[in-house]
Amino acid sequence: MINVSCQTILNCTRNVTIRCANNFTCTSLKLMRFYSAIRTNTQTPKKVTITTLQNLYTNNEPITVLTAHDYPSGLFVEKTGIEICLVGDSLGMVALGRKSVNQTTIEEMLHHCRAVSRGAKNPFLVGDMPFGSYETSSKDALRNAIRYIKEGNMEAIKLEGGSEMARTIHQITSIGIPVLGHIGLTPQRQSSLGGFRVQGKTAKQAIKLLYDAKALQRAGCFAIVLEAIPGPVATYITEQLQIPTIGIGAGSGTSGQVLVQQDMLGIYDRFVPKFCKQYAKLDQLIIEAIEAYREEVKSRAFPAEEHSYPINDDELKTFLDIMKKEKE
C-alpha cells in the first residue's frame, strides 16, 4: 500500500484521482471519498440539473439555494458550489430599493435573470415570477413562464400559491418547464396575510399547508419553498412529500435551505428577518472602504504614483513649450 498524504489527495486533479483509483488500495479510496464529500476548489464543478437535485434528495443531503440579482452575485453563487441560484423578486426591495416586491415587473425580472445567467453557469437557475405575471390566467402564466426560458436564460420558474395555482402549475410543467412552488409566508400576498407573519401556527393553517403542498406535488413541482413556518410543521410536511422542500425560516427539517444573498451578507439596510443568519456584515466593510477612498481623495493621497500614467519627458516638454508660445 502506498502512503499518500491527505494533502496530496486534496491537491489531486480529477484525472489523477481516477488513475489513483486504479493503483491504490481501498483505504486510499475511502480517504478520497471522505474528501470528495467536502466541496473543494480542486473538484471540477459540474452543472447542476434536476437529476443532481433528485440525487441529493434521495441521499438525504441538504440542497443549498441562494438568491442572486446580477452578474457578480451570480458569480458568487457559481464559485461557491451552491446548487440552485434563484433570481428572486426580493430584488425589487434589496436591489431596486422599493418598499414592496409587488411593483417588480416581468421586464425587470428578465433583465436581472439575464445578468445573473452571465455569472452563474453551473448552478440550476430558477427565476421568480413577479406579482401579477401568473395569477390572471393559466395562459398568461404559461406565456410569461416561457419568456423566462427564452429571454431570461432561466431553467425553471418559481411562483407563489397553493392549490389554487395547481392547475396553472400543471400546464407549465406539462410543457417541460420545471416549477418551484412556494407556500407559507408568500411575500407577494403579505397585504392579505396582514404583514410578514408566520404561517401554519394553528392546526387549521397547518392542515391547509399540507393540502397545498400535496396539490403542488401533484401538479408537478420539482420542489417547494416553505417560508416562515414552524419547524415541526415544516418537518412533517417534508416527510409527507416525495419531492424536496426548500425552507426559509422553516427549521432544519426541510430538504434544503434558501436565503437572500443581500440579507445573509449584511448588505441590505432596512431590516433582516429573524430567520436569516448574517454570515458577514459587508455593509460596514464597504462603508469603511469608501470612507477611506474619500479621505485619500481629499488629502490627495490617492491617486499615488503607482496608480498614474507617465509621459515621455520630451513629449511633455514639447507640449508645454507649444502652450507657452500660444499664450504669447
Add this chain to the structure above:
Amino acid sequence: PKKVTITTLQNLYKNNEPITVLTAHDYPSGLFVEKTGIEICLVGDSLGMVALGRKSVNQTTIEEMLHHCRAVSRGAKNPFLVGDMPFGSYETSSKDALRNAIRYIKEGNMEAIKLEGGSEMARTIHQITSIGIPVLGHIGLTPQRQSSLGGFRVQGKTAKQAIKLLYDAKALQRAGCFAIVLEAIPGPVATYITEQLQIPTIGIGAGSGTSGQVLVQQDMLGIYDRFVPK
C-alpha cells in the same frame, strides 16, 4: 449631511477641495455612496460590464440605464446624481441626444448626465445645457470608443494628443459642462489641463492634480472579477 448641488461643487472647486465621485448601479450601492458623504454619485455605463456581466459597455441600452438610475436614486438622496448616457444614445443628432437626456431627468430621477467626446460633441452639449440639464464631459480614454482607440489605452501621451485634449476640454467648457472627466491621461498633462480650465476636472487614472477623482465602486471594493485597471 446636506444635499449636494451644483453650488456645493462650485464651492469645493473654489476652495481647492478635491471633489469625490463614485459610481453606483442599484439601491444598496447608491446607499453606500449616500452614507459615506461622497459628493457625486455617477450611474456609469460601466455597469454593463461590472453589474450585467457583458464583455463591453456598448450593448448597454438606455432602458437599462434608466432602470438602474431609478434604483440608485432610491438609495442616494444627498449626492449629486449623474447618469451616464450609453453608446448610441447621443451621437446620432443633437435632437436625439436632447430627447434622451431629458429622459434621464424625467424617468431616471437623475440631476445631470455624462456623455463621452470632445469638441465634436460641443454643439450637442450646448443644446442640452442651454435647456437646463447639467452635463459632465468625458475625454481621454473614452470606453465607448475603445475599439477605435485600439483598446483601453492611455491617451495624451504625445504632445500632439495632449494639445488635442486641451482643445477638447476648452470646447466642452465653452459648451457649458459643469465639470469634465479626464480618464487615463498622464498626470502632468491632466494637471496642466486642470490649470487651464475654470471648471473642475474629475480624474480617473489621471494623477492627483485634477479637481476631483472618480472610481467604479465594484473595482475599488474588489467585487469585479475580470480585471482591475492599474
